[in-house]
Amino acid sequence: MTPPPDPAGRVRAVVTGIGVRTPVGNTLDEVVAAVMAAAGTAAAPVDVLVAQRAAVRFACRVPEFDPESTLSLRELRQIDRPTALALCAAVDAVRDAELPPLPPERVGVHLGAGIGGLPTMEATALDHGADPMGMPVHTVPRTMANSAAARIAMRYGFLGSCLTHTTACASGTNAVGEALRRIRHGELDAVVTGGFDSAITTIMLSGFARMRALSLRNDDPGRASRPFDADRDGFVMGEGAALLVLERREAALARGARIYGEVAGYATNSDAFHIAAPHPEGTAAAACMAGAIADAGLRPGDIGHVNAHGTATRLNDAAEATAVDRAFAGQAPPVTSIKGVTGHLIGGSGALEAAVALVCAGRRTVPPVANLARCTEADRIDVVAGAPRRVALAPVLSNSFGFGGQNACLVLTPGT
The missing domain is CATH 3.40.47.10 (Thiolase/Chalcone synthase)
Structure with a gap:
């Protein structure tokens, strides 16, 4: 696109x-x-x-x-x-x-x-x-x-x-x-x-x-x-x-370069809540997502899928699900996390996930979450499981949330 x-x-x-x-x-x-x-x-x-x-x-x-x-x-x-x-x-x-x-x-x-x-x-x-x-x-x-x-x-x-x-x-x-x-x-x-x-x-x-x-x-x-x-x-x-x-x-x-896509939006903020636990209501994380989408000149409905931080910890996944639901006003697009396959690369995770998310968005396919048998957050977000999900060509939102309440989100648009 x-x-x-x-x-x-x-x-x-x-x-x-x-x-x-x-x-x-x-x-x-x-x-x-x-x-x-x-x-x-x-x-x-x-x-x-x-x-x-x-x-x-x-x-x-x-x-x-x-x-x-x-x-x-x-x-x-x-x-x-x-x-x-x-x-x-x-x-x-x-x-x-x-x-x-x-x-x-x-x-x-x-x-x-x-x-x-x-x-x-x-x-x-x-x-x-x-x-x-x-x-x-x-x-x-x-x-x-x-x-x-x-x-x-x-x-x-x-x-x-x-x-x-x-x-x-x-x-x-x-x-x-x-x-x-x-x-x-x-x-x-x-x-x-x-x-x-x-x-x-x-x-x-x-x-x-x-x-x-x-x-x-x-x-x-x-x-x-x-x-x-x-x-x-x-x-x-x-x-x-x-x-x-x-x-x-x-x-x-x-110069005729091969272009994977555009880094179109970015936002960062802080939970200012706890040194290790996310804010359970996800208010700052939701604001960070909304800020990245707005920075890209888009609306929440323009996002094709969300690459979640998705660490597989009880508190973080629950808080992120709440934040995604809040940011998209109950109409969130499909959500995935690749950490079920790669593990958590700490400082390397956000950049890797942004690159993977950009390529997957360009291929109109959302990868499934590995090892997902029963999603406890299914009442709030649509987590992709079992098999890749075909989606329309659209921008992707990639989330990263760190200890200390560090929130950062990118919007990436496939194509030139």
């Missing part, structure tokens, strides 16, 4: 490149195929967690991750796994976009990371806590949350704003939205943006388990992530990265 003109006459931003590293594939087509099949959660036991008899012993890891095929040995000595995931995804995204030479000060990098260099922090504390003078020389650059954004800018010589947004599970969505604003305001012509995280560590999983936020299905990890299901018992930790290249629409059209 051809997006309508921007209602405020603003510069428009389109997606011309996408790169991913995920538990279900390292190309966008692989990820979309996996979420359409909805065969179950891509989770498996993690050896170190099993050996330590941790409360939660499984997660969704990126399998067969081979950063040496993309990054130099020197780079790999200086970075940790989260940054390596982000860098590899960024290289794929820039290559996919076929970016022409641009003034370097007109290209920026905006990433989202909920946790950042936690694997290095934990390993360093365990290995060198009793010997501070033996700390590895690269400890600080490996643990910096902004390391990935800086490395991408350094690799390509991009001199524009280079920012890392940390808003828990909303980080990737906020990064994409703030990149959109930089293009709209004329500050940048292109932005490499998205999110990443890798927090599959003993301390982090044990901490989330103590909060009763994680699924405890150690004996059945493939059915552990159950967004909106009556038997959900928490989210499944995942890892990965999703990077997008945003460009000014006019420039992308002029």
Whole structure:
């Protein structure tokens, strides 16, 4: 579809490149195929967690991750796994976009990371806590949350704003939205943006388990992530990265770029309610959705489907269902969540879900929620289950809601 003109006459931003590293594939087509099949959660036991008899012993890891095929040995000595995931995804995204030479000060990098260099922090504390003078020389650059954004800018010589947004599970969505604003305001012509995280560590999983936020299905990890299901018992930790290249629409059209679609609307706000629990009435989340739709110059009835945050935690899914129902005045379009397949990528989740939602909207198909047997929110929202749902070609709303009451929503329109 051809997006309508921007209602405020603003510069428009389109997606011309996408790169991913995920538990279900390292190309966008692989990820979309996996979420359409909805065969179950891509989770498996993690050896170190099993050996330590941790409360939660499984997660969704990126399998067969081979950063040496993309990054130099020197780079790999200086970075940790989260940054390596982000860098590899960024290289794929820039290559996919076929970016022409641009003034370097007109290209920026905006990433989202909920946790950042936690694997290095934990390993360093365990290995060198009793010997501070033996700390590895690269400890600080490996643990910096902004390391990935800086490395991408350094690799390509991009001199524009280079920012890392940390808003828990909303980080990737906020990064994409703030990149959109930089293009709209004329500050940048292109932005490499998205999110990443890798927090599959003993301390982090044990901490989330103590909060009763994680699924405890150690004996059945493939059915552990159950967004909106009556038997959900928490989210499944995942890892990965999703990077997008945003460009000014006019420039992308002029060079004949392949365009996935437009980032048409964005809004962000705060629940200001609780550090970990969402507001049960979903008032701020609903306002965030309404704000993103209005920012795109659309009405709620124009949205073809909703990609929910859908974590599979009892409080979050219930609050999001209430918020969606409120935002659409009881007339919500079909709703899905891909976390039943991918697990929760924390800072990487919002960007990955936005990319998947955009492609699915372009294919006029909504993926079903994996592991959904009985939806407790069916009285308020239409959650897609069992098989993909055919829909009309229309914009999609993608939600991200993080600890601390961080809300962020994007509206994405397929086509040029």
